[in-house]
Amino acid sequence: MPHNDLTNRVRALNERYRHHSATSVLQHALSDPEAGKLALVSSFGAESVVLLHMVSVLQRDTPVIFIDTEMLFTETLVYQQELSERLGLSDLRILHASQYSLKAADPGNDLHLKDPDACCTLRKTLPLQAALHSFDGWITGRKRYQGSTRAELEFFELEAGTHRIKVNPLAHWAPEDMRTYMEENRLPRHPLVSRGYPSIGCMPCTTAVKPGEDPRAGRWRDSEKTECGIHFANGKMVRKGVNA
Template structure:
C-alpha cells in the first residue's frame, strides 16, 4: 500500500475500534482487510508475554519477529525459546544484523560505548526494516504510560514514509493491567524482572533499577538516550496524536 493511503486507513481503523478492548483490537486487526498483512515485533522482554499470549490465542500463525542483537542477555534468549514453544508460536522469525555490516561497522563489538544510536541502528533498526518489507504493518507492545512521547498513543498509527501502520493494542493499559493479565493467565515472567530489571534491552546497555526509580531508568543509564530507535523516523521520535 502507498504512504498516501496510510492516513485514511488509520483514521478508519481508529474510528471502527476506538472503544474496543485490547484483545478485540488485536483480533480485529489480524482479520480486518483495512489493516492488511501484519507481523508482531517482540523483544521478549519484561512485559512481552502479554501480547504474545494474546496473539497465540487470536492467531498462532501470525509472524513474530524477534531481533537478536547478539548482545542480549542469555536469559532473554532462553526465555524467547521457552515462550515460543509454550505458546506454540508457529511463525517465529529471528533476525540479526548483516554479518558484513557488523564486520565493517562494529568489528570489536564496542560501538555501543562510543555511538549507541549507531549501534541500535546497525543491530536493531536496519534488520527490522528489512524484515518488515512485504508487510502492511506491525504490532507493537507500546503503552501510553511508558513516557511522555507515548502519552497520546492511539490503537492505530501511521508509520511516516513507509505506507505501513503500527498497531498498539495495549496503548491504554496501565501497569496493573499487565500484572493482572499475567497472573490470571499464569504466564511466566522474564527471569531478570525478579532481579531488578523491569525494562530489559541489550546486556551492555541495561542496568538494575533501584527502589523508586522509573522502570526505564536502567536503559542507557547516564546517557541522553531513552529509545532504541525502531520507533524513530529520520532520527526523531514519532509523536502520534489520538487520531493519527
C-alpha cells in the same frame, strides 16, 4: 498506497475500534483487510508475554519477529526459546544483522560505547526494516504509561516515513492491567524482572532499576537516549500518532 489514503485508513481504524478492548483490537487487526498483513515484533522482554499470549490464542501462526542483537542477556535468549515453545508460536522469525555489516561497522564490538544510536541502527533498526518490507504493518507492545514520548499513543498509527501501519493493542493499559493479565493466565515472567529489571534491552545498555525510579530508567542510564530506534523516523523520535 498514497500517504493521504493511509492516513485516512488509520483514522478510520482508530474510530472503528476506539472503544474496544486490547484483545478485540488485536483480533480485529489480524482479520480486518484495512489493517493488511501484520507481524508482531517482540523483544521477549519484561512485558512481552502478554501480547505473545494473545496472539497464541487468537492466531498462533501470526509471524513473530525477534531481533537478536547478539548483545542480549542470556536470560532473554533462554526465555525466548522456552516461551515460544510453551505458547506454540508457529512462525517465529529470528533476525540478526549480517556478519558483513557487523564487521564493517563494529569490528571491535564496542560501537555501543562510542555511538549507541548507531549501534541500535546496525543491530536492530536495519534488520527490522528489511524484514518488514513484506508486511503492511506491525504490532507493538507500546503503552501510554511508558513515558511522555508515548503519552498520546493510539491503537493504530501510520509509521512515519513508510507506508506501513503500526498497531498498539495495549496502548491504553496500565501497569496493573499487565500484572492482572499475567497472573490470570499464569504466564511466566522474564527471569530478570525479579532482579530489578522492569525494562530489558541489550546487556551493555541495561541496568537494574532502584525502587521509585521510572521503569525505563535502566535503559541507557546517564544518557539522553530513551528509545532503541525502531520507533524513529529519519533519525528522529516519533512522539505521537498519525492523528496528532
